[in-house]
Amino acid sequence: MWRRRVGALLLRSPRTSSSASSACQSRRHHLLPSEEPLALNRLARLFTSQAGSDGGDTQKPFIAFVLGGPGSGKGTQCTKIASDFGFAHLSAGDILRHEIASGSEKGELILEIIKEGRIVPSEITVELIRKAMEMNNAKRVLIDGFPRCEENRIAFERIVGTEPDIVIFFDCPEDEMVKRLLGRNQGRVDDNIETIKKRLKVFESLNIPVVDYYSSRGKVHKINATGTADEIFEAVRRLFSSLRL
Numbered sequence: 647m648w649r650r651r652v653g654a655l656l657l658r659s660p661r662t663s664s665s666a667s668s669a670c671q672s673r674r675h676h677l678l679p680s681e682e683p684l685a686l687n688r689l690a691r692l693f694t695s696q697a698g699s700d701g702g703d704t705q706k707p708f709i710a711f712v713l714g715g716p717g718s719g720k721g722t723q724c725t726k727i728a729s730d731f732g733f734a735h736l737s738a739g740d741i742l743r744h745e746i747a748s749g750s751e752k753g754e755l756i757l758e759i760i761k762e763g764r765i766v767p768s769e770i771t772v773e774l775i776r777k778a779m780e781m782n783n784a785k786r787v788l789i790d791g792f793p794r795c796e797e798n799r800i801a802f803e804r805i806v807g808t809e810p811d812i813v814i815f816f817d818c819p820e821d822e823m824v825k826r827l828l829g830r831n832q833g834r835v836d837d838n839i840e841t842i843k844k845r846l847k848v849f850e851s852l853n854i855p856v857v858d859y860y861s862s863r864g865k866v867h868k869i870n871a872t873g874t875a876d877e878i879f880e881a882v883r884r885l886f887s888s889l890r891l
């Protein structure tokens with residue numbers, strides 16, 4: 647049942663991508679039509695490998711997108727959710743930084759984009775996330791810091807063939823986010839005031855529309871991200887305890 651739906655979604659023409667692509671990246675970054683059957687095969691493997699004890703039927707993982715501005719505390723809260731609620735934590739930013747560290751040609755392109763606070767082409771990020779999901783083979787997945795823009799969202803839904811079950815949105819004032827980022831001290835190339843300003847602009851103009859889209863579909867859970875990490879996690883804990891996982 648699930649795989650049939652995946653197939654239908656993958657074979658669907660990308661109806662909305664042309665209008666969304668200009669808002670995020672140029673169209674040359676879309677998957678070529680000839681690549682789609684390959685994606686379908688890979689995806690069939692992904693969800694076939696998750697057959698549970700329900701007679702071998704494929705089982706879709708529970709997916710939570712975790713969104714919020716730079717420094718809103720997504721990574722901090724995801725670590726806690728993963729540990730208390732048994733989720734795999736896939737940070738899109740970490741996955742991209744891992745690709746940079748691998749020394750690949752793709753990594754060089756990613757590094758230049760991250761330094762400028764821009765958004766990496768959708769097919770690069772979605773493919774890396776898809777691979778990470780396949781390797782994790784988890785039944786509950788947090789996807790931290792993705793999708794960054796409408797084009798990312800559409801590419802994920804088309805290539806992975808599903809929507810998130812829920813979207814967590816950490817709502818934090820800009821001055822607090824800037825303070826946290828400048829104090830993070832993890833040697834990130836984008837934790838400097840020039841890049842932070844660009845990231846905040848990109849967040850407002852491209853990421854908020856994704857939150858609005860999922861709000862209109864009733865999927866967004868907004869969490870006040872001010873206060874201590876433990877105080878915020880109390881609200882997060884209440885939410886996750888109320889979910890039927």
Ligand SMILES: Nc1ncnc2c1ncn2[C@@H]1O[C@H](COP(=O)(O)OP(=O)(O)OP(=O)(O)O)[C@@H](O)[C@H]1O
Nearest residue numbers: 715716717718719720721722826829830873874875
């Ligand atoms: N509630 C909080 N109060 C104060 N500092 C916090 C809080 N939550 C996280 N931090 C700190 O703020 C910094 C940014 O947090 P974190 O890395 O979790 O944010 P993020 O949303 O993942 O950021 P990015 O989008 O840049 O990856 C870290 O140094 C973290 O320890």
Ligand SMILES: O=c1ccn([C@@H]2O[C@H](COP(=O)(O)O)[C@@H](O)[C@H]2O)c(=O)[nH]1
Nearest residue numbers: 738739759760763764765766791792794
């Ligand atoms: O889906 C994504 C996620 C991240 N990026 C780029 O990486 C940096 C850092 O991301 P964090 O989530 O803050 O770790 C972000 O500013 C983007 O440049 C991306 O392009 N797409």
Ligand SMILES: [Mg+2]
Nearest residue numbers: 720721739791
């Ligand atoms: Mg983070």
